[in-house]
Amino acid sequence: MSISRRGLFGLAGGLAAASVAGCGFAPTSSGGAASNSLTFRWWGGEARNKAYQAALKIFTEKTGIKVDAQYSGYDGYFNKLNTEFAGGNPPDIFQMDTALVSTYAAKGVLTDLSSYIPGTIHLDTLYPAVRSAGAVGGKPYGVPSGSGIAPMLYDKTVFEQAKIPVPADTWTWDDFAKLAGELSKAMGQGKYGSLDASKDDSGALQPWLRQRGKDLYNAEGKLAFTKDDLAEWFTFWDGLRRSGAICPPEMLSNTDSATGNHPLIAGQIAMTTGWGLAQMAPLTQHQLDIVIVPRGSNGKTGQAISGGVLLSVPVKSKNAEGAAKLIDFFISDVDAIKAMALSRGIPPSSKALETLTPSLSAADKRDVTYAQYAAEEVAKDALPPAPTAPPGYNDAKTALDAAAKQIAFGKMSIPDAVAQYFRDAEAALNGAK
Known part of the structure; x- marks a missing residue:
């Protein structure tokens, strides 16, 4: 899920750095503070x-x-x-x-x-x-x-219309890049093969890192990857962005909620991280499906089971x-x-x-069987469980969002964005101790 939806976190001081305007909190019944x-x-x-x-x-x-x-x-x-x-x-x-x-x-x-x-x-x-x-x-x-594992959600109807085979659970990041490019060409102007997931830490970056024997954080609450790792990650997505395989950054503003405005539901993209069928399938007449996030070249999924x-x-x-x-x-x-x-x-x-x-509906049953399959694949990975997200995580996640967007909007080079992320994320994690 998107990071921009989270503001800088600080319970002790200046709270809520990001705007809450237009959040639409909706009371649905009345009630007070009594025991009933x-x-x-x-x-x-x-x-x-x-x-x-x-x-x-x-x-x-x-x-x-x-x-x-x-x-x-x-x-x-x-x-x-x-x-x-x-x-x-x-x-x-x-x-x-x-x-x-x-x-x-x-x-x-x-x-x-x-x-x-x-x-x-x-x-x-x-x-x-x-x-x-x-x-x-x-x-x-x-x-x-x-419980669950973050999948890649895709519009099967769009794949069929484009006459492009749907992704298989054995696919890799190279396969993903190729498919995204082919879809963008087939879908036409203003439409793209995939969401830009360069800022998605848990649904994309974490499995990518775990496939390489690393992780977002270690047991001590520190960053568990290097600047070179993040530069490689940003470079991968930047290449897709420049080729037109993934959506422009302007589309990311509607990716935080499962609504008709999400680019996948609006027909603007064909693949996205961050969502399963249960939330998205009811919003469209298209047939959606899920597949495991692309594997590493070693075949590992890098997935981490969540609660x-x-x-x-x-x-x-x-x-x-x-x-x-x-x-x-x-x-x-x-x-x-x-x-x-x-x-x-x-x-x-x-x-x-x-x-x-x-x-269960067909979509819900698919979510369940996918989760069972993914859990079996995680067991085959034989990787250590992902550490609990540490205090300061929210600000570190926001820092990734900011760095990724600076690159996407062309406002910062990849080396500068990487340096900014590490500076901000390490300060957030150290300050939360």
Whole structure:
């Protein structure tokens, strides 16, 4: 997913550096701070918003707890949240980015959920591999909602119209570059083979690095790759950009949410990282499909299994007990599992998988079978698990976005952009200690 949607992170000082204008936070019901009410915040596309609202209606019917539901796209989400943390008035429960949980936990603003496990939150319902996705220092600061691996999403209809074979799971980055170029020529003026993913850290850069035996970060929270690595990465995408194989930077402004404005749904590109079928397939009449992100020349996928998004509770939640009940509702209640389906990731438990499988759409079943296949390939990679994103990650990610865009817009050379990234990212990671 895009990095520009995140502003510079700083709970202790000048928060929300990026603009939150136009975020469109939408209240869907009223509620206060009493024990029979909760304020719940999340980000997501149309499908996730509808799923949450349906589930929350069921939660209120079953528990009597009213939920003031607030939602938006990712752009500005954490900026608004940071402002509320600084003002001492955060929501009672909110959707947390797995990659940011350590940053927020380090600031001391998240509730250690240990006291609610297993009495209220039945964490043991989840697969063992994902239970610790929200843990920092061995303490649970968030409960995962799903599991998954970032795929490459593509428009199968466009491939068929262009009479170009769809990518195979054995493809490499060289294959990707060739396909993107062929698609751009076949699709015509103003249309491009792929999204520019030079700024996509977890969905593109991380597997590319892991294929080479490196990673974004190490266990000590430092950068685990070199300037030469990043220069090679930027050079790869710059060549595709100059040849017209990938979209111009102006198109990246609509890539942060699963909406009809996304370049893939708008018919402007044929391939993109950052999204699965469950979010995007309902938005188009075209047939979409997914494939593993291009492999390295050694055949490794470089993928890292994630825990989906998390649900976290602020220390200053006015109804932490109710928030814990809502978390457990999402992971344990059959009706909630049905309502949410795959809107927050691949089923994270056998209970969820067994509940959902009979009613899954073709697109959802494809997401599930892809995740199972990718997990098997990850096991074959025999690579170490990816370290938890360290405190300061958000600013480091924003630095990658800035450097990639400086190159894309022709405002900075690759060496200068690489130097800027390392300067800003290392300062962010060191400053968060």
